[in-house]
Amino acid sequence: xxxxxxxxxxxxxxxxLPVLLVAIWWFASANSTxxxxxxxxxxxxxxxxxxxxxxxxxxxxxxxxxxxxxxxIAVVAGxxxxxLLGVVDWLDNAVRPIVEFLRATPGVxxxxxxxxxxxxxxxxxxxxxxxxxxxxxLLNTIDGVRSVEPVLRQVAASHRLKLSHxxxxxxxxxxxxxxxxxxxxxxxxxxxxxxxSEMVGTPGGxxxxxxxxxxxxxxxxxxxxxxxxxILGYLLNKLFALVEGRALSWHRGMTAxxxxxx
Amino acid sequence: MTVTTENTAGQPAATSDTPVIQVQGLxxxxxxxxxxxxxxxxxxxxxxxxxxxxSGVGKTTLLQSLTGxxxxxxxxxVFEGTTVKSPPEGLAIVFQDYSRSLMPWLSVLDNVALPLxxxxxxxxxxxxMATEALTEVGLRDVTDxxxxxxxxxxxxxxxxxxxxxxxxxxxxxxxxxxxxxxxTRAELEDLVLRVRDHLGITVMLVTHDIDEAVYLADxxxxxxxxxxxxxxxxxxxxxxPRHQLDTKALPKFxxxxxxxxxxxKNSGAPSASA
Numbered sequence: 001x002x003x004x005x006x007x008x009x010x011x012x013x014x015x016x017l018p019v020l021l022v023a024i025w026w027f028a029s030a031n032s033t034x035x036x037x038x039x040x041x042x043x044x045x046x047x048x049x050x051x052x053x054x055x056x057x058x059x060x061x062x063x064x065x066x067x068x069x070x071x072x073i074a075v076v077a078g079x080x081x082x083x084l085l086g087v088v089d090w091l092d093n094a095v096r097p098i099v100e101f102l103r104a105t106p107g108v109x110x111x112x113x114x115x116x117x118x119x120x121x122x123x124x125x126x127x128x129x130x131x132x133x134x135x136x137x138l139l140n141t142i143d144g145v146r147s148v149e150p151v152l153r154q155v156a157a158s159h160r161l162k163l164s165h166x167x168x169x170x171x172x173x174x175x176x177x178x179x180x181x182x183x184x185x186x187x188x189x190x191x192x193x194x195x196x197s198e199m200v201g202t203p204g205g206x207x208x209x210x211x212x213x214x215x216x217x218x219x220x221x222x223x224x225x226x227x228x229x230x231i232l233g234y235l236l237n238k239l240f241a242l243v244e245g246r247a248l249s250w251h252r253g254m255t256a257x258x259x260x261x262x
Numbered sequence: 263m264t265v266t267t268e269n270t271a272g273q274p275a276a277t278s279d280t281p282v283i284q285v286q287g288l289x290x291x292x293x294x295x296x297x298x299x300x301x302x303x304x305x306x307x308x309x310x311x312x313x314x315x316x317s318g319v320g321k322t323t324l325l326q327s328l329t330g331x332x333x334x335x336x337x338x339x340v341f342e343g344t345t346v347k348s349p350p351e352g353l354a355i356v357f358q359d360y361s362r363s364l365m366p367w368l369s370v371l372d373n374v375a376l377p378l379x380x381x382x383x384x385x386x387x388x389x390x391m392a393t394e395a396l397t398e399v400g401l402r403d404v405t406d407x408x409x410x411x412x413x414x415x416x417x418x419x420x421x422x423x424x425x426x427x428x429x430x431x432x433x434x435x436x437x438x439x440x441x442x443x444x445x446t447r448a449e450l451e452d453l454v455l456r457v458r459d460h461l462g463i464t465v466m467l468v469t470h471d472i473d474e475a476v477y478l479a480d481x482x483x484x485x486x487x488x489x490x491x492x493x494x495x496x497x498x499x500x501x502x503p504r505h506q507l508d509t510k511a512l513p514k515f516x517x518x519x520x521x522x523x524x525x526x527k528n529s530g531a532p533s534a535s536a
Contacts, residue, residue: 151362154331157348158355159377159428169376173367250367254410 038220047224055209060232063194063205066122067236070129071190075183078134082141082179083171092142103139107132107189108196115200125197125205132193133186140182144175177251180244187240191233206232280343282307282432282464283328287337289489290323296489297323299336303483303492305432310458310465312475315485316526321468322358324485325436328466329355342431354425356435360417364409364424370396371405374424381428395427396420398457415446419453426457432464439474448506451478455504472526476518477504484525494525 026040051060085092085099111128118124148171156166198207210225245252281304289299297320305311315321326332328339330346330353339346341353349355357363364373375392383391396402399419409417418438425433435454439447455478458465469475475482482496498518500509509515 149362151357151359152365154326154355154357155363157331158329158353159380159424160349160351161377161380165376165380169368170365173365176367250408253408254366257410 036219038223043220043223043227046220047227050221050224051228055228059204059206059209060228063198063207064232066125066197066205067129067190067194070126070193071133071187073126073130074133074137074186074190077130078137078182078186079141079179081134082138082175083145083167085138086142086145086175087171099135099138103135107193111196111200120201125194125201128197129190129193133190136182136185136189137179138182140178141175144178145171147178148174177248180248184237184240184244187236188233191229191236195229280307281305282309282342283466284340285328285337286340288324288327288334288339289336290320290327290332290334291336291489298485298490301337301492303495305464305466305481308458308462308464310455310467310478310480311483312479312481313466313468313483313485314470314472314475314522314526315490317470319485319487319490321470321485322436324490325355325434325466325468329353329434331355352431354428354430354433356418356421356425356433356438358437358440360414360421360441361410363421364417366408366410368408369405370401370407370409370412370420373409373420374427377424377428391429392423392427395423398426398460399423399453413446414442415450418442418450422450422454422457426461430463432466435465435467437469438467440469440471447474452504452506454478459503472519472522473510476500476515476522477506477509482518482522484522486526494522496521496525 022040029037029039030041032039085095107128110131114124114128114131118127152170152174156170161170194205195207195210198205199211201208203212206225206229210222210229213219213221213225283305285301285303288301290297301324313321313324323332327334328346330339330349333347341350344350365376368376371389371392374395375388378388378391393402393405396405399422401416401419401423404412404416409420412420418441422438438454439450442450451474454465454467457463467475467478476498479498482494482498483492484494484496485491486493496518500512500514500518
């Protein structure tokens with residue numbers, strides 16, 4: 001079995017269902033006169049016109065920028081606060097109830113408050129993304145920090161490692177698999193927050209585009225927006241997996257080794 | 263003054279006038295449960311002391327208080343003239359479970375070099391020292407591997423190299439060969455003896471294995487009872503260098519292990535030590 005062969009197989013395995021569904025959609029909608037469900041052929045024509053490349057520049061790019069900023073803030077805040085709460089027990093005990101409460105509150109419910117505080121512009125949109133994305137990263141970071149092997153703590157103590165080295169070479173890498181798991185969840189809800197904030201806020205962005213198209217009864221454009229959003233989400237996930245694979249190559253190697261070896 | 267590091271031709275170096283480690287009335291209790299009490303002994307420069315006792319006797323607790331990882335309830339440990347309050351410079355520890363004491367996200371070399379980095383040693387020098395320590399334990403060729411890619415015995419060698427890299431004057435080992443197979447265990451025992459002879463460092467090794475204790479030590483310290491006390495310090499007058507087959511075939515070896523065994527059994531330890 002050559003690797004290129006298995007590669008082809010993997011790709012086919014991943015593609016067969018999407019291809020089948022698109023085909024069904026394509027033929028089922030081919031002669032559709034239903035206003036809400038226009039033929040996929042029409043949607044695709046329009047899709048190319050709208051999104052390549054004008055729409056990418058004017059709608060998707062600003063959305064992605066806000067997403068990246070909000071998500072970036074969430075990662076930094078979640079990891080830094082999570083490290084702090086994970087290491088300092090009494091602090092965690094003191095704020096844990098509030099953290100649990102805020103996490104359990106759906107981020108979207110805070111949207112009206114954010115609008116009141118930050119208005120309808122970019123800061124509100126970035127703010128809501130950062131807010132909802134912080135929780136899963138924060139909580140996973142706390143767990144990851146807590147899970148440091150007691151023996152490793154003793155190793156660190158016996159070698160009198162500096163605090164900065166303990167954080168950088170022991171605590172952070174130990175928590176990394178869990179931080180990434182949290183960040184993956186956070187990325188998914190960031191996209192949701194991005195779309196909703198754009199539907200509520202000032203014009204611009206892919207979320208606003210979809211809502212605007214729907215309001216102006218341009219269902220074909222609306223569908224293209226939804227498809228573009230789906231593709232964007234898919235690509236973001238792929239990008240994330242790529243970064244994760246790089247950062248956690250030791251972890252994947254070790255897991256495979258432990259499962260395969262012995 | 264101290265005895266030269268010319269090691270112990272049959273006569274243990276315990277007679278050295280400045281002990282490296284002095285244990286003074288040491289005791290520890292977890293709550294109302296007294297683990298050990300009234301321990302008094304000292305370890306001389308370059309001496310190899312094995313602490314042996316049945317499981318559950320508190321060997322690991324003793325080791326943690328010896329190294330400053332744990333504050334003992336009573337008494338004190340003095341390392342090179344200073345009372346130990348936290349892990350002192352010049353004393354390195356090798357833990358029992360190599361699979362947990364090595365960082366799986368760092369290469370073998372980085373694992374060994376990390377303590378050096380915290381000591382503020384420059385990169386080139388760190389790499390040189392770490393490579394030297396790895397060469398000492400016969401792992402020169404696997405510096406770029408991750409620990410989990412190595413066998414158990416090799417991982418424990420990495421842990422030993424990490425302890426050696428900081429050029430400690432004393433090294434404390436907690437059942438270091440408990441999780442490897444018999445063949446590897448014998449290899450590692452000889453490795454530790456060789457390293458000790460080569461570097462002239464003081465070694466304290468905790469084990470439940472009587473044969474291992476007698477084979478390695480200049481002095482065997484028997485711990486038993488509840489709470490545990492030192493029931494004997496037995497000088498091991500076996501010729502050096504030790505040899506896995508020849509040494510263990512000596513009548514004196516059998517005599518010593520019987521003596522240690524009796525001490526452990528008869529000193530009122532109620533548990534049949536599983």
